[in-house]
Amino acid sequence: MVDPVLKWAGGKRQLLDKLYARFPAKFDRYHEPMFGGGALFFDLEPGAGSINDTNPRLVNFYRQVRDRPDALVDRLDSFADPDSEPDTSRAFADTTRKETGVENYYYQQRELFNRRPNDEPFDSLDEAALLLYLNRTCYNGLYRENQSGEFNVPVGRYANPDWVRRDEIRSAGSVLESTEILNRDLEYIREYAAAGDLVYFDPPYEPMSPTAQFTDYSAEGFGQQDQQRLVELAQQLTQNGVHVVLSNSGIMAEMYDDAGFYVDIEGATRSINSDADNRDEVDEIIATNVAPTDRGDREHIELGNH
Ligand SMILES: C[S@@+](CC[C@H](N)C(=O)[O-])C[C@H]1O[C@@H](n2cnc3c(N)ncnc32)[C@H](O)[C@@H]1O
Structure with missing residues (x-):
């Protein structure tokens, strides 16, 4: 179980x-x-x-959980609190694609997650880590996309958001070992x-x-x-x-x-x-x-x- x-x-x-x-x-x-x-x-x-x-982003997530659980955990570990300042070394540190201000790290992560529906190059491991990060820090853990396929749920309020899920990822990865993911x-x-x-x-x-x-x-x-x-x-x-x-x-x-x-x-x-x-x-x-x-x-x- x-x-x-x-x-x-x-x-x-x-x-x-x-x-x-x-x-x-x-x-x-x-x-x-x-x-x-x-x-x-x-x-x-x-x-x-x-x-x-x-x-497709959900399917990519489970493939990464199965094939690269440790790398996924490491990537998640490198992420910061949703309320912190955007990371200036990464894209979308100050503006969104629509040229409006990025208020905090959460919205920077959301823009990065939305690379695929905007036909921008993306890294599969990064996208999977971002999906779990947003799932654990967004409003109510909802998954909702707009007409263009962009994830558009606002930031949630959590006293202690936990987005790394080390044990769950490892256990899920081994359950998925002989499963075809389509x-x-x-x-x-x-x-x-x-x-x-x-x-x-x-x-x-x-x-x-x-x-x-x-x-x-x-x-x-x-x-x-x-x-x-x-x-x-x-x-x-x-x-x-x-x-x-x-x-x-x-x-x-x-x-x-x-x-x-x-x-x-x-x-x-x-x-x-x-x-x-x-x-x-x-x-x-x-x-x-x-x-x-x-x-x-x-x-x-x-x-x-x-
Ligand atoms: C009710 S949710 C499944 C909930 C799941 N049993 C659980 O415990 O979390 C339905 C899923 O069907 C997927 N879906 C919608 N249309 C589909 C289709 N035509 N073929 C396959 N999956 C589809 C959605 O993306 C969504 O993830």
Whole structure:
């Protein structure tokens, strides 16, 4: 059981036991095509399999965690407190790309992180370190991009921000050792998963009300057509003998029921932002093709590759 390295919207830590309760007693490889913070993956610590996300900077981050954990920790160690003066030896010490003043080190780091969406040369290790730094020092640990793909969350207030995460990076790096890390659309899994594998999908939730903003994960978003193609993909995987477990918002219950899945409304509510505003609370469903008689209990789940 390893802690996720990043805070991520839709983190599944509260739902873990309920997800495990739907797992098949035995499966081969494990895949998470919409990875985000990967709370279930890190808790499970599977062996071979794949993780995927459409966010290229998130994917680069996990590749660096797996391939260069010590260099990543060293880079993070070299960063300063978000409230300190900008570093005059680095770019964006005094002005942003838009020629306005950089108030402090945090905003300098944010400009440096936004090199990729501005088509400027960037270093992959540096970008990964900046992602974790911003995740630990920005307002509420949010990840939000503007229309141009620039990360635009303001600085947060923390008494003692800790952005190095040495132990979490090392543990996560070893869990990821035999994992394929991909940056594609979730469709890759149609061909990639084999009979006997387990796939867990955690899409950005379809809003319960028009005011909720659950699709605000990245510039791309995940709309109703994407939700529809996810149902069809899950049906195709079922035909291929792949085990599927999926969480979503309550509004999708009927669709998965009609598509032949076992669906339970968990009744659990959650809020995407910290000010537990009722507007952002949703019923949550878990849908699966694993028949109740084929489920294992958490203590006895056998992973084929262990
Ligand atoms: C709800 S979050 C996953 C949360 C994760 N389970 C956790 O515990 O932190 C959904 C993720 O899906 C990704 N995503 C959105 N559209 C996608 C697509 N078409 N294919 C793959 N991933 C996508 C987003 O970038 C986001 O990281």
